[in-house]
Amino acid sequence: MKLQQLRYIWEVAHHDLNVSATAQSLFTSQPGISKQIRLLEDELGVEVFARSGKHLTRITPGGETIIREAGEILRRVEGIKKIAQEFSNQRKGDLSIATTHTQARYALPPIIRGFIESYPEVSLHMHQGTPMQISEMAANGAVDFAIATEALELFNDLIMMPCYRWNRSIIVPRDHPLTQCRPLTLEAVAEYPIVTYVFGFTGRSRLDEAFQSKGLTPKVVFTAADADVIKTYVRLGLGVGIIASMAFDEKTDSDLVALDARDLFAPSITKIGFRKGTFLRGYMYDFIERFAPHLTREMVDEATHQSNRADVEALFEGIELPTH
Helix, strand or coil: CCHHHHHHHHHHHCCCCCHHHHHHHHCCCHHHHHHHHHHHHHHHCCCCEEEECCEEEEECHHHHHHHHHHHHHHHHHHHHHHHHHHHHCCCCEEEEEEECHHHHHHHCHHHHHHHHHHCCCEEEEEEECCHHHHHHHHHCCCCCEEEECCCHHHCCCEEEEEEEEECEEEEEECCCHHHHCCCCCHHHHCCCCEEEECCCCCCHHHHHHHHHHCCCCCCEEEEECCHHHHHHHHHCCCCEEEEEHHHCCCCCCCCEEEEECCCCCCCEEEEEEEECCCCCCHHHHHHHHHHCCCCCHHHHHHHHCCCCHHHHHHHCCCCCCCEC
16 A cells, blocks of 8 residues: 555545545646546455546545544644655745635735745645635635634534634715714614625625614625625615625725625624644644634634633633634
């Protein structure tokens, strides 16, 4: 059994059983991958993949378990490499982050800029996706960190730490009637069509909970994962926008008005998560602290040593989080 064979079955499984796409991503040949998978199956005496002719059709029950174990082995190998890199060159390496558009566009740029200036030999890779995709990438070790508001709590393999609180603003054209509504109420907002985030994005659950608590059914006419897209359709007159307050820029969005909605919706908390057992290099600790200054190396280490999620949450009780 070779490590390369384990990598091949793991990658094929995560490329929708497409051997050709796997070969392209690994810069190798399709016949070479197929041959190595067959050799591994022959050695194990178990088929990892079911086939129809030359095509892989599904992962067998035994293959599911084998691939899961292969993933663990590959993650441990990567951990060993990180340990070696930390001792050979503390300021050189890779850092991969998965996050949403809102974080990537509005919260992370100054952090990324400062980090790159301090660590010019660290290659930084950013992946964007839905909160569920982001959490899955961190849980299976495809990225080092996941930064999101939703979905992280669904994955028990993740250590999650709170970074900051944030709330929402109602976005309308300058001549909209809501600009004269004082105080602003959910009832008044619910009278208009609403343009906001797709469910599962950027604290959308808090928004829905607020309307439900008042017995209101908002008319959501358009949803998007991107705050900039939401603002575009508010400009077109499609409806009233509800976005994260950090996503409103007074200069670039000068044709719109942001109405403070912090009294209408409960605040949300953005968290950073990483897989249990991850070896954190020095610059990884530094990135976390740059993004959330209260998450010092000592605090992060203490969180990783907690036995369960409830203990991690208890660790941060009483800590005053910054507000964005």
